[in-house]
């Protein structure tokens with residue numbers, strides 16, 4: 337399993353590279369945005385992005401399209417169950433009196449009863465995918481399948497339970513993360529016209545359907561995404577349990593079994609790390625202008641200053657893929673559309689966190705079609 341895990345980052349990246357012209361990005365997504373641009377109706381951008389990234393991760397990880405991003409925006413029972421299960425599991429973590437949820441679980445009542453129903457629903461969904469995939473591989477053993485699950489099932493002897501757990505992990509890791517990151521990104525960009533102009537300038541230097549190398553090369557988008565995740569990290573706080581006694585660099589004693597939590601949301605707002613202008617959304621803090629060519633160069637921060645994807649040895653396995661996917665979506669959306677939040681002036685969206693963070697109540701926006709060259713003047 338460990339061997340299979342090690343190959344995941346490059347595998348994910350190459351799978352996304354092959355399907356860079358993502359189906360829903362070329363069909364459903366522009367259709368929904370174009371339709372919204374012809375009316376004054378309000379769209380929940382967070383919901384659209386969640387549907388899109390869910391379809392996308394299922395396609396890449398399992399070669400299965402659940403079609404949650406259709407113009408009809410179908411009801412998503414699985415997504416509701418998944419959301420409920422993550423929320424209630426987080427509540428268990430932060431509960432002051434764990435005995436309460438343990439008793440409820442024992443008696444199968446209240447929130448614990450609903451959690452059981454929701455997790456059964458989630459498991460059933462993932463189990464179906466694994467069973468179908470096994471069947472498919474059995475029937476067409478000579479056919480080389482390119483999705484992640486096929487490769488993992490082919491290269492290791494995972495039992496069904498473990499394969500199902502892995503499928504659920506991938507849905508959890510790939511669904512709410514990039515959609516939440518993009519939600520905050522579009523919100524920040526809509527408030528910062530100079531950033532938006534610089535983004536459009538970069539996007540318009542590339543082709544209309546940028547290929548892998550062009551997407552990789554979009555450094556201003558990359559810096560803007562890093563900057564927006566500094567202010568609104570997707571995993572706001574992350575807890576570890578000490579496997580043995582240890583001493584932290586500042587001398588704090590950590591006993592075996594103690595919990596230690598680090599807080600990327602607090603770290604991203606520390607003056608000591610980011611300077612007096614830490615409150616500003618300023619992608620330029622990640623960039624340097626080449627004195628000869630005038631082009632931007634991206635200057636990464638070390639993972640301990642910016643632990644948004646955690647750090648080695650358990651760094652996010654989907655990091656490169658996530659950037660590639662998010663950059664492609666940003667380029668696709670901003671090239672043609674302007675995303676205009678409809679929150680009343682002065683009302684700030686609320687950042688909430690259940691395992692992964694999101695915008696409370698969704699991100700209501702109007703979509704406007706962008707003029708060809710009007711916006712850059």
Ligand code: HEM
Pocket residue numbers: 348393505506509510511513514517570571574575643644645646649650651652653654655657658
């Ligand atoms: C903006 C997007 C993302 C962010 C900010 C992010 C962040 C993180 C973080 C903080 C962890 C460590 C969690 C922990 O161990 O406590 C993690 C783990 C992981 N991520 Fe991501 N992630 C993102 C997108 C993705 C995507 C798209 C995938 C691919 C499907 C992915 C796959 C994984 C996997 C498999 C792990 C577990 C690694 C391990 O336990 O060794 N992530 N991610």
